[in-house]
Amino acid sequence: MNPLQVKIQQNLQQIEEQLPNSCRLIVVSKYRTLEEIHAAYTCGHRVFAENRVQALLERYEALPQDIQWHLIGHLQTNKVKYIAPFIAMIHSVDSVKLLQTIQQEAAKNQRNIDVLIQLHVAKEETKFGMDIQEATEFFQQFQPENFPNIRICGIMAMASFTEDTNQIHREFSSVESFFKQTAQIHGSKLPHFKELSIGMSGDFAIAIQHGSTYVRIGTRVFA
Numbered sequence: 001m002n003p004l005q006v007k008i009q010q011n012l013q014q015i016e017e018q019l020p021n022s023c024r025l026i027v028v029s030k031y032r033t034l035e036e037i038h039a040a041y042t043c044g045h046r047v048f049a050e051n052r053v054q055a056l057l058e059r060y061e062a063l064p065q066d067i068q069w070h071l072i073g074h075l076q077t078n079k080v081k082y083i084a085p086f087i088a089m090i091h092s093v094d095s096v097k098l099l100q101t102i103q104q105e106a107a108k109n110q111r112n113i114d115v116l117i118q119l120h121v122a123k124e125e126t127k128f129g130m131d132i133q134e135a136t137e138f139f140q141q142f143q144p145e146n147f148p149n150i151r152i153c154g155i156m157a158m159a160s161f162t163e164d165t166n167q168i169h170r171e172f173s174s175v176e177s178f179f180k181q182t183a184q185i186h187g188s189k190l191p192h193f194k195e196l197s198i199g200m201s202g203d204f205a206i207a208i209q210h211g212s213t214y215v216r217i218g219t220r221v222f223a
């Protein structure tokens with residue numbers, strides 16, 4: 001193994017050691033070179049995420065076909081068609097309109113697409129997602145028969161970018177409560193609803209305490 005692979009393998013191992021069995025690591029490869037991503041692949045990692053469609057497509061083309069690609073960034077409806085043939089999971093669904101477009105493109109490709117609903121709980125306005133009220137209405141109104149090619153697998157959220165760990169706890173705690181409530185109230189129409197995508201390099205240890213099933217980590221893997 002070359003020095004890059006050794007470093008990435010050590011980082012991956014240190015992260016994996018901190019994760020409970022119920023939580024899986026998604027390596028966030030945005031802004032990284034193909035060489036860096038391939039090094040993580042060589043270490044045995046197969047699940048990667050990008051936040052922009054254009055970068056995702058370039059990497060999908062250039063890297064091995066057995067990688068499972070997740071999209072974690074804001075998605076415009078006119079770009080859904082490019083990723084619909086292969087995307088493993090879309091974490092950033094924040095409107096019914098987007099979900100309808102994903103349904104159409106999934107049907108065209110004769111496949112099912114796994115999605116998460118993005119919840120906005122951070123204080124930064126710049127972050128996307130539905131607030132708790134919008135998400136509550138969304139789940140009340142959601143009719144699975146209108147979305148035969150969509151599997152709503154759970155919730156994604158980001159905490160505020162802050163040193164204040166109490167605030168991060170509070171934000172993840174409200175995401176966790178909403179996730180559990182939704183599973184309880186709407187579980188019968190959401191048979192795949194079991195994933196909670198919370199936790200990044202700076203806050204994944206806190207996210208795990210709030211039931212994270214997917215941590216999305218970039219910096220801590222590659223830096």
Ligand SMILES: *Cc1c(COP(=O)(O)O)cnc(C)c1O
Binds near residue numbers: 051072200202218
């Ligand atoms: C960049 C990004 C991450 C990973 O952030 P790191 O701090 O590099 O681990 C996770 N989730 C989303 C939505 C991101 O945009």
